[in-house]
Amino acid sequence: MKPLMYYLKKKELTYIILVAAILLPLLIYLIRIEIGEPLLGQESYLHLLKAELSQAGSLDELGLLSDAKGIFTPYDFILSFSPIGFSYFLPLLSGFFSLLLFWMILKELKVKLFMINSILGLTVLSPMYLHFSTYSNGLGFSFLLYILGFYLFIKQKKNYMYYSFLIFLLLLLMGVLHGVFLIATLLIYTHLTKKQIYEARKLSIELFLSGVLFYGYQLLQFGFPKFQNVTISLFLTFFSDIGATTGFSIFNLLLIGIGVLLLWEKKRKYFPMFILLGIISLIALFFPISTLYLLIPFQIIAAYGLYKIQEMKWELSRLKKYSIFLVIIGLFFSSITFMTTSIKSEPHQQKIEALQWLKTQEPGVVLSFQDYGYLIEQVSRKKAFLEPTHMYLTDLAYKQNLSQVLFSTRNLKKAKFLLDEASIDYIFIDEPMKNGLIWKNDEEGLLFLFRNNETFKNVYLLSGVEIWKVLRNGITK
Numbered sequence: 001m002k003p004l005m006y007y008l009k010k011k012e013l014t015y016i017i018l019v020a021a022i023l024l025p026l027l028i029y030l031i032r033i034e035i036g037e038p039l040l041g042q043e044s045y046l047h048l049l050k051a052e053l054s055q056a057g058s059l060d061e062l063g064l065l066s067d068a069k070g071i072f073t074p075y076d077f078i079l080s081f082s083p084i085g086f087s088y089f090l091p092l093l094s095g096f097f098s099l100l101l102f103w104m105i106l107k108e109l110k111v112k113l114f115m116i117n118s119i120l121g122l123t124v125l126s127p128m129y130l131h132f133s134t135y136s137n138g139l140g141f142s143f144l145l146y147i148l149g150f151y152l153f154i155k156q157k158k159n160y161m162y163y164s165f166l167i168f169l170l171l172l173l174m175g176v177l178h179g180v181f182l183i184a185t186l187l188i189y190t191h192l193t194k195k196q197i198y199e200a201r202k203l204s205i206e207l208f209l210s211g212v213l214f215y216g217y218q219l220l221q222f223g224f225p226k227f228q229n230v231t232i233s234l235f236l237t238f239f240s241d242i243g244a245t246t247g248f249s250i251f252n253l254l255l256i257g258i259g260v261l262l263l264w265e266k267k268r269k270y271f272p273m274f275i276l277l278g279i280i281s282l283i284a285l286f287f288p289i290s291t292l293y294l295l296i297p298f299q300i301i302a303a304y305g306l307y308k309i310q311e312m313k314w315e316l317s318r319l320k321k322y323s324i325f326l327v328i329i330g331l332f333f334s335s336i337t338f339m340t341t342s343i344k345s346e347p348h349q350q351k352i353e354a355l356q357w358l359k360t361q362e363p364g365v366v367l368s369f370q371d372y373g374y375l376i377e378q379v380s381r382k383k384a385f386l387e388p389t390h391m392y393l394t395d396l397a398y399k400q401n402l403s404q405v406l407f408s409t410r411n412l413k414k415a416k417f418l419l420d421e422a423s424i425d426y427i428f429i430d431e432p433m434k435n436g437l438i439w440k441n442d443e444e445g446l447l448f449l450f451r452n453n454e455t456f457k458n459v460y461l462l463s464g465v466e467i468w469k470v471l472r473n474g475i476t477k
Contacts, residue, residue, distance in 0.1 A: 008114035014103070017120045022096045024124065024335070025133035028342050029088060036349045039087055040342060042371050042388060044136035045378035048087050051079035052378075071218070074170045075138040087136040094140035095133030099123060101147045102296070108154055118303035122252065125331045127338040128295050131246050134342060139246070139292055142178055145171040146293075153186070153203070156196060165203060172211055177283070179211045181293040184276050191272050246291045248298065249334030251327050256298050259305030273297065347375055350463035351430055355379035357460055358467055364425025367403060369433050376428060385424055407438050408445040415449055419470050427456075431464040 032040070039045070050072055079086045099120065106116045123129050132140035149167035152160040172179040183204045190200040248256070263270050277297055284290035306327070314320035358366070358380040365383045366376050373387035386399055399422075406418045427446070433439065439447055450456045450468060460467035 008117045010117075011113065013117045014113075014120065017117065017124055018096075018100065018103070021099045021120075021124045021129075021133075022092065024339065025092050025095060025130055028130070028134050028339055029092065031343050035343075037343075038347055038349055038352050039136060040345060041135040041137055042347070042374050044087060046374040047076055047079055047136055047138060048083050049374065049378040050076040051083040051086070054080040055083070073138060073174050075141045075174065078141070079136075091133055091136050091140040094144040095129060098140070098144040098147045099129070101144075101151050105147070105151050105154065108151075115303055115307065118306055119299050122255070122299045122302050122306075122331070123295065125249075125335045126252060126295060126299065127249060127334065128246055128291060130335065130338055130342070132292065138174060139289060142171060142174045143292060143295075145174070146178070146182065149182075150185075150189075153196070153199070156199075161199060161203070165206060168203070168207055169210060172207055173214065175289075176211065176215050177287060177290060179207060181280060181290070183207055185293070188273050188276055192269070246288050248291075248294075249331060249338075251330035251334060252298070252302055255302035255305040255327065257305075258309065259301035259303075262305060262308050263301065346432075350465050351375070352379055354428070354460055354462065354465040354467060358382065358426065358428070361459070362425075365423050366426045366428050367406070367422070367424045368428035369437055370400070370403075372428065382426070385422060406446060410445060410448050412449055412452055412455065415446065416455060420472070425470055427468040427470070429466040429468070 028040075032038075039048070054072060054076065075090075078090065102123070103116065103120060106119065111119075132143055145167050149164045149171060152164035152167065168182055171182060186200040186204055190197045260274075267274065277294065280290050280293055284294070306324075309320075309324060312320070355376060356379060359382070363382065365385050366380065367385045368376060370386040371388050373384035376382065376384040377387075386403055402418055402422055406415060406422075406424075409415050409418075434442070434447065439445060442448070450458070455471055457469045457471055458466060459469045
């Protein structure tokens with residue numbers, strides 16, 4: 001068996017990786033379309049709703065995008081040209097072209113071919129790359145802006161620097177964290193390379209002032225964001241094999257750990273980078289999208305770790321080959337596992353069909369599991385009582401507490417009072433809600449009360465999805 005370095009030095013491997021960069025995410029799409037499943041992810045439906053309502057002649061008469069939820073990003077405006085089509089293909093194209101630009105950056109920085117192939121290969125196999133290339137949540141588009149802006153920045157041409165600022169400005173408008181990590185990346189890059197120090201500082205100041213103006217106005221309009229009931233989980237943030245949708249595989253993290261230990265010998269040079277990565281990792285516990293900015297440095301460190309393992313002298317050369325082979329197989333297996341999970345993930349078509357039916361019914365507020373809020377509003381065009389967002393909603397805690405009590409109570413009088421207080425007209429339920437998300441058996445809480453046909457009417461029941469209509473019988477709201 002030839003050593004790994006033999007293959008990593010092949011130019012043909014670069015093109016194979018680039019082809020894989022578009023084929024792997026495309027395969028997820030094609031299989032889901034073949035089995036009749038809809039767009040991936042819950043947040044995708046918020047962006048789709050914004051895009052549809054921003055089209056000419058569309059009005060948000062029901063207030064579905066009220067308050068800060070209605071803040072439009074550059075991604076939403078691009079989606080508006082073809083909401084459904086772009087929701088599928090923009091993440092795919094963003095992922096591919098970002099990797100293509102990343103390749104061009106590595107060549108521009110005179111990185112050796114075997115390191116280029118290692119970095120690109122690890123990136124493509126990363127669940128994070130597969131995630132932002134298939135989920136229409138704006139992460140892939142943000143990553144493309146990040147890479148494109150950085151590519152223009154290192155070209156060191158005056159016109160390119162101007163375009164770089166415009167691209168970075170768009171990235172800043174995608175969210176304040178994008179701007180913070182962008183500025184930090186520019187400063188760390190100049191510290192490590194000792195190049196373009198003046199340009200990086202000037203660009204950072206311009207972006208900082210732009211961010212102060214834009215987000216300062218947003219603060220005046222909506223106040224400070226309120227983060228309530230944020231769940232912190234190390235495993236669900238970083239370990240894709242355990243369930244993190246924007247994390248890294250265990251074998252990838254193993255290589256990253258080896259790379260960090262080997263680079264620690266030069267900690268004086270890389271100390272600012274280690275500090276930045278540590279801060280981003282800490283922030284990622286609260287805001288998982290922050291792992292997007294760990295992707296490139298982590299894969300560079302992992303590739304360095306893989307290179308050093310390859311170069312090390314082992315007493316048993318056969319053991320060395322088998323160990324490297326096991327790591328590579330592990331990386332492929334983690335990618336396949338992530339792809340399989342994505343193909344089978346929510347939402348499913350039967351849920352979409354139920355909400356499409358609900359769209360034809362009378363207007364009203366829909367109570368369901370919190371994570372379903374965006375999906376309910378986009379498909380049914382009815383207001384969801386609970387939404388996934390944790391920011392700016394001053395009454396989020398009140399709504400969560402009310403819904404918890406409502407879901408758990410077996411007191412009909414209390415349930416009527418709460419339904420009336422919250423102006424809830426429909427209750428949307430699926431199998432996961434009845435199997436652990438909310439209840440564990442049909443005798444629990446609100447499920448027990450559904451047998452009262454003077455208060456609740458089952459208006460939809462198909463493929464495990466139920467919709468109940470609240471009958472008020474003269475009770476005024």
